[in-house]
Amino acid sequence: MAGPVGRIRGRALGRFPVALPVGELSNLHLKEEKIKPDANGAVVKTSANAEKTDEEEKEDRAAQSLLNKLIRNNLVDNTNQVEVLQRDPNSPLYSVKSFEELRLKPQLLQGVYAMGFNRPSKIQENALPLMLAEPPQNLIAQSQSGTGKTAAFVLAMLSQVEPANRYPQCLCLSPTYELALQTGKVIEQMGKFYPELKLAYAVRGNKLERGQKINEHIVIGTPGTVLDWCSKLKFIDPKKIKVFVLDEADVMIATQGHQDQSIRIQRMLPRNCQMLLFSATFEDSVWKFAQKVVPDPNIIKLKREEETLDTIKQYYVLCNNRDEKFQALCNLYGAITIAQAMIFCHTRKTASWLAAELSKEGHQVALLSGEMMVEQRAAVIERFREGKEKVLVTTNVCARGIDVEQVSVVINFDLPVDKDGNPDNETYLHRIGRTGRFGKRGLAVNMVDSKHSMNILNRIQEHFNKKIERLDTDDLDEIEKIAN
DNA sequence: AAAAAAT
Secondary structure, three states: OOOOOOOEEEEOOOOOOEEEEOHHHHHOOOOHHHOOOOOOOOOOOOOOOOOOOHHHHHHHHHHHHHHHHHHHOOOOOOOOOEEEEOOOOOOOOOOOOOOHHHOOOHHHHHHHHHOOOOOOOHHHHHHHHHHOOOOOOOEEEEOOOOOOHHHHHHHHHHHHOOOOOOOOOEEEEOOOHHHHHHHHHHHHHHOOOOOOOOEEEEOOOOOOOOOOOOOOOEEEEOHHHHHHHHOOOOOOOHHHOOEEEEEOHHHHHOOOOOHHHHHHHHHHOOOOOEEEEEEOOOOHHHHHHHHHHOOOOEEEEEOHHHOOOOOEEEEEEEOOOHHHHHHHHHHHHHHHOOOEEEEEOOOHHHHHHHHHHHHHOOOOOEEEOOOOOHHHHHHHHHHHHHOOOOEEEEOHHHOOOOOOOOEEEEEEOOOOEOOOOOEOHHHHHHHHOOOOHHHOOEEEEEEEOOHHHHHHHHHHHHHHOOOOEEOOOOOHHHHHHHHO
């Protein structure tokens, strides 16, 4: 192991002095001319100041040579799996290996450990120091499903809360009702050692009285309700929000997603509000848009080949029509109910049809789609979380973010396609990411029912450059194989 | 096509 670099010195990173190797390291930053277009052709900006004095040039060269040395000594991540681009040239290239290093408030650190986290995950190592820096830094961060993004931004929100101030200081948007509830629970758990901390859910079904004011410190919600509460209904004063989080950020700012409402909400926030965007996927055009709407962003980006999780085995089943898909699914039922499974359909109609048909065959399944009442939706997802339901038939409403550890199989009864019928690679990755959480093994089975859908699957395969193997559901040995 | 929505 290489010796220490620089000297350890306190530094005002975050609200508390942080011990970190500053000295030479503090001069380390990525130069604009070093940044090349990434694999997707996007060029990312890192440094605001263009002109440099001779002195600065010299410092830059020294910093670069130190960086090279550090890389040789493996002190800096040189695997190139991720690109971490920091905006502030004066902040050190820095990642934490323990939660203690972040100098979190004690009650927050207590919450972290109470949740069973021991060491920061990869994304947490890199994102937390940036998010907790002083002054607050904006961040656009990409990390695979099930790698701890939620805990990362929840920590960022909680560390900014001043409980004495009885008004919303942090706002987090989720694309769906179920995900908002889930993220809310994480906030509550992680913040449970702040006795005063209050959280408000701005979601459908939560009715407030006219003229009422939200005095909770953190608001978690879905875009439509949050926008209403901020504008027309005036329940929330957006002017005092310090941290704005977009979870599943790509779908939140996509034109065909929740762009309208999200941007309208963003415009109501104060200019110096910290913006944090997190997702496992950022399709090229959305990535560019994200960099336009986030001022001076820091960036954590995955290379295409690192987007998929190797722990998730992917298969396809070849059928000729919907009835054959149904039969194949019935053959699989025994294997998938060893643990829990999620079955995705393209429409609400197909989902409810499929749930009904499986029930008729004597297979117990639960159904969850956006056409149901929110109370019912909350009850179903709760039963699924508790393991009272083994199989959940659903639509894209559950494609993103839903974290049920026992889910070991994801079935795409219909392949994910967008409104033009093209393969929806991002949704594919999110769907299969409902399994294989936190390094666990997972299985994805795609049901192909025509030449057309085989073509879609092939294009998904090519996009991720990942082999999807054929599975024969009439062969019991094969099914045995997937059941482990 | 789904989701969001006190319209």
